[in-house]
Amino acid sequence: QVQVVESGGGLVQAGDSLRLSCVVSGGTFGTYTMGWFRQAPGKEREFVAAITSRDTILPYQDSVKGRFAISRDNAKNTVYLQMNSLKPEDAAVYSCAARRPSSSTYTVASGYDYWGQGTQVSVSS
Numbered sequence: 001q002v003q004v005v006e007s008g009g010g011l012v013q014a015g016d017s018l019r020l021s022c023v024v025s026g027g028t029f030g031t032y033t034m035g036w037f038r039q040a041p042g043k044e045r046e047f048v049a050a051i052t053s054r055d056t057i058l059p060y061q062d063s064v065k066g067r068f069a070i071s072r073d074n075a076k077n078t079v080y081l082q083m084n085s086l087k088p089e090d091a092a093v094y095s096c097a098a099r100r101p102s103s104s105t106y107t108v109a110s111g112y113d114y115w116g117q118g119t120q121v122s123v124s125s
Contacts, residue, residue, distance in 0.1 A: 002027035002114045006096045009119030012086055016123075020081040022096030022116060033058075033099040034072055034079040037109055038092035038121075047107040048094070049081060058106050063089070088125045093118040 008020040024032065035050035049070040050058040057070055064083075072079040079096060097112035104111030 002098065004096055004098060004114050004116035006094065006116040006119040009094060009121045011122040011124065014087055014123055014125050016086055017082070017084045018086065018121060020083065020094055020096075020119060020121075022079045022081075024077045024079075024098055024114070027098065027114065029077040029098070030074045031101065032114075033102075033106060034070075035097045035099065035106060035112055036070060036079075036081045036094060037097060038090075038094045039118075040089075040092040043092075045095070045109055047109070050106045051079065053101075061107075083121070086121075086123045088123045091121055091123045093120050095119075 003025045006022045012018055031053050033052045036048040037045050038048050039045040047061055049060050051070045051072050067085045069082040095118040096116045098114040099112040102111055
């Protein structure tokens with residue numbers, strides 16, 4: 001059974017940084033494309049960032065380009081999301097997801113197979 005567990009969320013001020021972590025257990029982490037999604041209250045879940053099993057970073061969502069950075073450590077079965085220059089509009093529940101090799105579009109949540117429960121990121125202005 002594959003488990004996905006996020007951590008690192010919290011309350012910060014605008015302009016601050018946070019690093020989210022996501023640990024995957026019970027599966028073959030090294031074969032997964034890993035993605036981060038977020039969902040703010042009253043809004044649909046949206047793609048944020050993704051990284052392939054070969055460490056290729058896929059294009060970020062436009063609103064986070066230049067501020068967020070995704071990375072992975074296959075030895076630790078962990079993917080990270082470094083978030084800098086946070087804005088109030090970045091506040092959301094951030095979820096990590098793992099995708100087995102697939103031809104589906106990486107920005108589409110339904111293409112991911114395993115999900116964590118999410119971690120809350122709050123940004124005060």
